[in-house]
Amino acid sequence: xxxxxxxxxxEFWFDFSSPYAFFxxxxxxxxxxxxxxxxxxxxxxxxxAFKATxxxxxxxxxxxxxxxxxxxxxxxxRLQVSFKLPSNHPIVALPASRIFYWLEERDEVAAGRFAxxxxxxxxxxGTDMARPExxxxxxxxxxxxxxxxxxxxxxxxAIKDKLKARTQEALDRGIFGSPFFVVAGEPFWGADRxxxxxxxxxxxxx
Amino acid sequence: xxxxxxxxxxEFWFDFSSPYAFFxxxxxxxxxxxxxxxxxxxxxxxxxAFKATxxxxxxxxxxxxxxxxxxxxxxxxRLQVSFKLPSNHPIVALPASRIFYWLEERDEVAAGRFAxxxxxxxxxxGTDMARPExxxxxxxxxxxxxxxxxxxxxxxxAIKDKLKARTQEALDRGIFGSPFFVVAGEPFWGADRxxxxxxxxxxxxx
Numbered sequence: 001x002x003x004x005x006x007x008x009x010x011e012f013w014f015d016f017s018s019p020y021a022f023f024x025x026x027x028x029x030x031x032x033x034x035x036x037x038x039x040x041x042x043x044x045x046x047x048x049a050f051k052a053t054x055x056x057x058x059x060x061x062x063x064x065x066x067x068x069x070x071x072x073x074x075x076x077x078r079l080q081v082s083f084k085l086p087s088n089h090p091i092v093a094l095p096a097s098r099i100f101y102w103l104e105e106r107d108e109v110a111a112g113r114f115a116x117x118x119x120x121x122x123x124x125x126g127t128d129m130a131r132p133e134x135x136x137x138x139x140x141x142x143x144x145x146x147x148x149x150x151x152x153x154x155x156x157x158a159i160k161d162k163l164k165a166r167t168q169e170a171l172d173r174g175i176f177g178s179p180f181f182v183v184a185g186e187p188f189w190g191a192d193r194x195x196x197x198x199x200x201x202x203x204x205x206x
Numbered sequence: 207x208x209x210x211x212x213x214x215x216x217e218f219w220f221d222f223s224s225p226y227a228f229f230x231x232x233x234x235x236x237x238x239x240x241x242x243x244x245x246x247x248x249x250x251x252x253x254x255a256f257k258a259t260x261x262x263x264x265x266x267x268x269x270x271x272x273x274x275x276x277x278x279x280x281x282x283x284r285l286q287v288s289f290k291l292p293s294n295h296p297i298v299a300l301p302a303s304r305i306f307y308w309l310e311e312r313d314e315v316a317a318g319r320f321a322x323x324x325x326x327x328x329x330x331x332g333t334d335m336a337r338p339e340x341x342x343x344x345x346x347x348x349x350x351x352x353x354x355x356x357x358x359x360x361x362x363x364a365i366k367d368k369l370k371a372r373t374q375e376a377l378d379r380g381i382f383g384s385p386f387f388v389v390a391g392e393p394f395w396g397a398d399r400x401x402x403x404x405x406x407x408x409x410x411x412x
Binding site: 049052053054055056061062063064066067070071074077078171174176177187189190192193195196206 | 255258259260261262267268269270272273276277280283284377380382383393395396398399401402412
C-alpha cells in the first residue's frame with residue numbers, strides 16, 4: 001500500500017449524483033498528493049442531509065438550478081472535461097455508494113478507481129447508475145470482481161448498514177453538502193474551496 | 207469621475223446583512239481595478255430571493271449554520287479583518303440599502319464609501335443597522351449629507367421603489383444569492399468565486 005505512512009487524511013465526502021463532486025473528483029487526488037495526504041473517498045446519501053438541513057437538489061431549485069446548469073457546462077469547459085447532465089438527473093446513487101464501500105473493504109485502490117469510473121459513467125457517458133447492474137458493470141471494469149458479485153454486493157444488508165452509518169457519521173460531523181472536504185479536522189464545503197484548502201494546508205492554517 | 211471610460215462593469219450584488227458579502231467587499235474593489243472594470247455596488251433584498259428559491263438564511267439552517275459560523279470566523283482570520291456576528295443577526299438591511307441608492311443618485315463615489323462603512327459598522331462594530339437612524343449616522347460619516355436628510359431618504363417612496371426594482375432586476379437576471387457577481391454578462395455566485403472571476407477575466411473566458 002503506497003499510501004501507508006502518509007501524515008494525514010484528506011477526506012472527500014460526496015454524493016455520486018452531485019455534479020460539483022464530479023468536478024472536484026477531477027483534481028482531488030492531485031491535491032491530496034501535493035500535500036502528502038491520504039485521499040479517502042466518502043460517498044454518502046446527500047438526500048438524507050438535505051432532509052436534515054431543509055435543502056433540496058440544486059436541479060430542483062428555481063433560479064439556482066438555472067445558474068447551476070450554466071455553471072456546470074462552464075466548469076467542464078474550464079477543466080476541459082466532457083460533461084453531460086443525464087436526462088434522469090438527479091438519480092439515487094445508492095447502488096454505486098454501496099458497491100464503493102464493499103470494494104473498499106477488499107481493495108481500497110480499486111474502490112478509488114471505481115469512484116472515478118462511476119462519476120465518468122454517469123456524467124460523461126450517461127450510464128444509468130440508479131440500477132445495481134449498471135453500477136456493478138462499471139465496478140467490474142476496474143476491479144477483480146464479477147458483475148454478479150458486485151450487483152449482489154449492492155443489496156448486502158451489512159453494506160446497506162455501512163452506507164447508513166457513513167451518512168449518519170457525516171451528519172454527526174456537520175457534513176451537509178457535496179462535495180465536502182475534511183483535512184486535519186478542518187471542514188470545507190464546496191468544489192470552489194479546493195484552492196483555499198491548499199492555501200490552508202500550505203500555510204499551516206489560519 | 208475617475209471611473210469614466212473603463213471598458214466594462216463589475217457588478218457586485220449583495221445584501222448588507224450577508225457575512226459572505228462582507229468578506230467579498232474587502233477585496234472586490236481591488237479585483238475590479240486589476241481588470242480595469244468599473245465596480246457597481248448592487249444591494250438587493252436577499253429575503254425576497256430566498257422566497258423565490260425556497261432558501262433561507264444560513265444562520266437559520268441546521269448544520270449549515272454551524273459550518274457557516276465557523277467559516278466566517280476562519281475567513282476573518284485569513285483576511286486579517288475584524289469580524290463579530292451581531293447578536294441580532296440577520297437584520298433586515300432595508301435602511302442601508304435604500305440610503306445606498308439615494309446616495310448613488312447624488313454621488314456614486316460616496317455611495318461606494320458608504321457600502322464599505324455599512325458593512326464595517328454591522329460586522330465589525332456591531333452597530334444596529336436595522337434602524338434608519340443607525341444606517342443614516344454611518345452614511346453621514348462618509349458623505350456630505352446630514353443624518354436627518356439620510357434618515358428621511360430611507361423612507362422616500364421613490365427610493366423604496368428603486369430598491370424593489372433592483373431586487374426584481376436581480377431575480378429577473380437569475381441573481382439569487384449574496385454575494386453574486388456579474389462580469390461581462392457572466393454570472394458568478396459566492397465569495398469563493400472571486401479567484402475564478404479573475405481567472406475568467408484574465409483568460410478571456412472559457
